[in-house]
Amino acid sequence: MSEKLQTILTAARDHASDVIAPNVDAWNAARLWPRSASDKAGAAGLTGLYVPEEWGGQGLSLAEGIQVYEQLGLGDGAYAFALSMHNICTYAACGYGTDAFKEQWARDLTSGRKLANFALTEPQSGSDPMTMYTHATINGDGTWIINGSKAWVSLATEADVYFTVVKTSDAPGHKDMAMIAIPADTPGISFGPLYDTPSYSFLPMSEMYLNNVIVSEDNIILPIGQGFQGSLMAIDIARVSIASGCCGLMQAALDTALAYSKNRKMFGGKNIELDGIQWMLGEVATDLEASRLLYRKAAEALGTPEGPLMAAHAKRFVPDAAVKAANTCTQVLGGMGLLQPYGLDRLSRLAQMLRIVDGTTEISRVVIGRALQKRAAGLPDLPVPRGFGESDAASPSVAAE
Structure with missing residues (x-):
């Protein structure tokens, strides 16, 4: 990992812990976008991730920059989603926009002074x-x-x-x-x-x-x-970005359940010592590790012929895993998991939202299914066992059955 990427990921994690997590409930109560928070994100370098430094960006590759949303997702998945869309637009503006547009907009967008x-x-x-x-x-x-x-x-x-x-x-x-x-x-x-x-x-x-x-x-x-193909590329980037943010959401849910279970006493011991609790949270941990590997592999594939399919795999698997993780961690807390201060109800709803935006998981299944059809067409036909051919179906003995 490059030093620049490590610095940006640390800034994103600090932004999640210092700016997002302590304030997200108040933001929701106010029903207003926290412009002061996104201004701080811009100051931290989180609003021009994929843009060259000459335009005020960080110059990260897609595979590097997309990891930022995992860190932001520790604070809130919807906030991470919004910044991911802004970064996609900023990437398009500075990569494909006219010189006149870049002169007018690029630095305001990469700095977060203006949002897209x-x-x-x-x-x-x-x-x-x-x-x-x-x-x-x-x-x-x-x-x-x-x-x-x-x-x-x-x-x-x-x-x-x-x-x-x-x-x-x-x-x-x-x-x-x-x-x-x-x-x-x-x-x-x-x-x-x-x-x-x-x-x-x-x-x-x-x-x-x-x-x-x-x-x-x-x-x-x-x-x-070029509008349609460019839109499909933007959607692929968004789908992998959502998968990244879901990993942050899963980690937040898992940490909440672990922090609760290590001190909650039941049946002569602590919850974390119970096999049932360990198995539940262990499954969440495995899904989280698999999700990280999948979205990072998909991010590396963006811009290649395999990119759309890998993005579909990530969008199909990871948000589903996030829904499962949020629900499992809520179950571990029992009735306490329903209370607002623990935040698990919010995470469950966010995970469901992330299953839907920028292409539902069902749309991802369609993309995967079409790829499987193409693969099947290129495979050699399997030999038909004797007794299962068309001639058998037409024979009097088979017809009689």
């Missing part, structure tokens, strides 16, 4: 991005007029710019899709009521409406024809 988020999903389409109605009309003066709506927009009303995927023609399919950055103060942009999300109500989510929004071509992040 990604808008792909639409109200009527859910996990089917091919069904898209948000449309951009390209004018002769280099401006784009955008109309449509997006759903499940994180940091709604709070982000300073939204990286939005649009269609640019009425043709079916994805070959006309592009991604354009829309500043939050652009006339014509508005938001619906915030979704009611009790366990992460500090993270504002809502629908975003675009009514004759005019944006300069300088704000094009991915040009026509």
